[in-house]
Amino acid sequence: MDGWMDMDCKVTRLLFWVIVLSSSCCTCSGGQGVPTVRSASSRDTQRRAVEDMLERLVPGRRLEFSVRISDTSRSSSKDYYELGSLRDGRLRVVASSGVAAAAGIYRYLRTRCATQYTWSARAMRVPTPLPRLEKVVRTTRPDRFLFYQNVCTPSYSFVWWSWKRWEYEIDWMALHGVNLALAYTGQEAIWRKVYLSLGMSQKEVDAHFAGPAFLAWARMGNLHSWAGPLPSTWHQQQHALQKKILQRMRSFGMIPVLPAFSGHVPAAIIRHFPGTNATRLGQWGHFDCNYSCSWLLAPKELLFQRIGIAYLREQQQQFGTDHIYGADTFNELQPPSVEPSYLRAMSQAVFKAMVAVDPQAIWMIQGWMIGHNPTFWGPEQVRALLSGAPRGRMLLLDLFAEARPVYPSTASFYGQPFIWCMLHNFGGNLGLQGAVEGVNLGPYLARTYTNSTMVGTGLTPEGIEQNEMIYELMTAVAWSHTPLDLDIWIREFTVQRYGRRNVDAELAWIALLHSVYNCTDGRENHNHSPLVHRPSLSQTKDLWYSPQDVFQAWELLLKAAATFNGSEIFRYDLVDVTRQAAQLLVLDLSQCAIAAYKEQNLTVLKTISHRLLVLLEDLDKLLGSHKAFLLGRWLSAAKAQATDAYEAQLYDYNARNQVTLWGPMGNILDYGNKQWAGLVADYYALRWKLFLEVLAYSLLHHKPFSRHSFNDAALDLGLNFLRNGRNYTTQPSGDAITLARQFYSKYRPERTRLTASTC
Structure with missing residues (x-):
């Protein structure tokens, strides 16, 4: 894997991107864009939103910033900001929107004050007086939009959030330049009212909705009923929360994307309307039809328009509109027909219901299914689906x-505008990873592609609060007209992150940038680490980077620790990189254990088993030293939504199930895995202990290992975890730097030993 770092390989990959994605590049983009969509918030409202944000960022100092939102009614639709220092020392900010002003302020804070605003910490180091700018800085965004969120993010990350956490996130969005974002919270309250108006009973409505942690997939028709029902208090809380979210997003000039009807209906609708023309879709995610196999209305079915219009009218009355709506009919679902005429009719039906209520409606749709199931979604099928609405709508x-960009294989989505997105994360897993070359080059190549219809960039992770560097990079790229020099950028990133220049810290991040963050395959x-996946005799070592680079970065960060002892954000990074090193050690030790079993060496197996289990114990202790790695915070936030003991139990079950079994019987086992203190000790370590004991028993009694028997026992262990009733701490314990040093002293020699192939 070290060869990936070779300069010749880097040049080869660069040429690959240029040749494949821009074989017919031009210097300007064509195609029809989205009709002008502007925020309804006044310039004064947006200015006040930015000033209020400044008060939250740097309390008592907002008067040191002069903010003005310009009149953009006759100007380009692309955001811009202009920064300059006034004679009295204030920072003058002129921008096209509240979001652009916030992004400009964040650029100033990063580049002039060496500060960052991230999920793990808010490192506000703003000197007095403000550092002066010697000249005016003006930046215009190369595209109209910077989009944020995946349909799954509300379940993997937002589900248990209070308004306080949402307020922090919306500030993060504004500072990073997000001007278009999903706003899916609280929609079940609207659906509940619509379903009741159609004759469904309250019991039938309750039986249909999935539990809070699984609503993302219920909304797309993948699931129903699983881990529910939703209490009435949930509807009330989320409805009220959505109003706050929308008000704050709109105050910055952001465009919230609200949901629309995609054609999926509860089974009770079929019973209440006999003769309804509908198709029952197939299973999804290893769930049987008790929880999947949703009903999809035929496009010409009269109920399609009735339900779609009723929902959008009620939603518009409750939440208003900004004219962009999200609806995904076939997300990881096989359509009932491959015929282009059917797919076009379905697309037309979805859009028809939108424009019946909102003549200005624009339909946002995920292109995931095209790349996910290319066998079904051939050119004819994609073209048919995308022709269901006029170009630009x-x-x-x-x-x-x-x-895996889709636009090159679809001629830029056959003329429909698109947003180039970085997905990056699946399941909210923790684990260092990124595709920095794709992130840096991709938007530029898409923008200059022949007849490109690209209108923006986007962040679409399934889960957040991980790998903060790659999101800082993507949002920087979103404001850049050309690719960045990554080596220069990472050095600047390090200074901004920790507040001062430090050679060891810079070298650590350079090592990570060119290895674990440079996935090109x-x-x-x-996260497929055996640490967080059910053990198996057939596991493989499949890495895209050299582990040595991670261990080098770990050592360098420890050298820098004395300098940054007081930095919360540094402590987060040190724990995270140590966690990654531990993950690699688990991979090596687990392979040694399996090798010992296959060689029938019981003595070595027992020795390796002890070392592996002690390592997991030490890792759990290390993770417990930082608040970002605590299972207790996830469970506590879930139970905080409850108004009684029943709800607390329901929400606790939802939270535990999502990060472990993901279904009643491990249906999507470990997809939402997390390396959190408490989860490592009481789930992953116990599962490894069970596996190693079964292997030892097999050798001792000369009985073959039964994969099925072990899997059943591991499932029982998971079910027991869901019911253990244990309260996990929400407060970190121990000093992160001290524990990381101890972990290094104990396990760095272990790595040297394992590298020498002497298990």
Whole structure:
């Protein structure tokens, strides 16, 4: 794997991108864009939103910033900001929107004050007086939009959030330049009212909705009923929360994307309307039809328009509109027919219901299914689906474009505008990963592609609060007209992150940038480490980087630790890189254990088993030293939504199930895995202990290992975890730097030993 770092290979990959994606490049983009969509918020409202944000960022100092939102009614639709220092020392900010002003302020804070605003910490180091700018800085965004969120993000990350956490996130969005974002919270309250108006009973409505942690897939028709029902208090809380979210997003000038009807209906609708023309779709995600196999109305079925119009009218009355709506009919679902005429009719039906309520409607649709199931979605099928709305009235998300862009194989989505997106994360997993070359080059190549219909860039992770560097990079690229020099950028990133220049810290990040963050093989970022997956005799060592680079970065960060002892954000990074090193050690030790079993060496197997289990114990202790790696925070946030003991139990079950079994019987086992203190000790370590004991028993009693018997026992272990009733701490324990040093001293020699192939 070290060869990937070779300069010749880097040049080869660069040429690959240029040749494949821009074999017919031009210097300007063509195609028809999205009709002008502007925020309804006044310039004064947007200015006040930015000033209020400044008060939250740097309390008592907002008067040191002069913010003005310009009149953009006759100007380009692309955001811009202009920064300059006034004679009295204030920073003058003139921008096209509240979002652009916030992005300009964040650029100033990063580049002039060496600060960052991230998920793990808010490192506000703003000197007095403000550093002066010697000249005016003006930047215009190369595209109209910077989009944010995946349909799955509300389940993997947002599900248990309070308004306080949402307020922090919307500030993060504004500072990073997000001007278009999903706003899917609280929609079940609207659906509940619509379903009741159609004659469904409250019991039938309750039986249909999935539990809070699985609503993302219920909304797309993948699931129903699983881990529910939703209490009435949930509807009330989420409805009220959505109003706050929308008000704050709109105040910055953001465009919230609200949901629309995609054609999926509860089974009770079929019973209440006999003769309804509908198709029952197939199973999804290893769930049987008790929880999947949703009903999809035929496009010409009269109920399609009745339900779609009723929902959008009620939603518009409750939440208003910004004219862009999301609806995904076939997300990882096989359509009932391959015929282009059917797919076109279905697309037309979805859009028809939108424009019946909102003549200005624009339909946002994920392009994930095109790349996910290319066998079904051939050129005729894709073209038919995308022709269901006039050009410019659909907005496609090229969801995984940093690794597997769809626009080149669809002639830029056959003329419909699209947003180039970085998906990056699956399942909210923790694990260092990124495709920095794709992120840096991809938007530029898509923008200059022949007859490109690209209108923006996007962040579409399934889960957030991980790999903060790659999101800082993507949002920087979103404001750049040309690719960045990554080596220069990462050095600047390090200074901004920690507040001062440090050679060891810079070298650590350079090592990570060119290895673990430089995945070029198009793989999905699932954490497949044996640490967080059910043990198996057939596991393989499949890495896209050299582990030595991670261990080098770990050592360099520890050298820098004395300098940054007081930095919360540094402590987060140190724990995260140590966690990655531990993950690699688990991979090596687990392979040694399996080799010992296959060689029938019981003595070595027992020795390796002890070392592996002690390592997991030490890792759990290390993770417990930082708040970002605590299972207790996830479970506590879930139970905080409850108004009684029943709800607390339901929400606790939802939270535990999503990060472990993902279904009643491990249906999508470990997809949502997390390396959190508490989860490592009481789930992953116990599962490994069970596996190693079964292997030892097999050798001792000369009985073959039964994979099925072990899997059944591991499932029981998971079910027990869901019911263990244990309260996990929400407060970190121990000093992160001290524990990381101890971990290094203990396990760096282990790595040297394993590298020498002497298990």
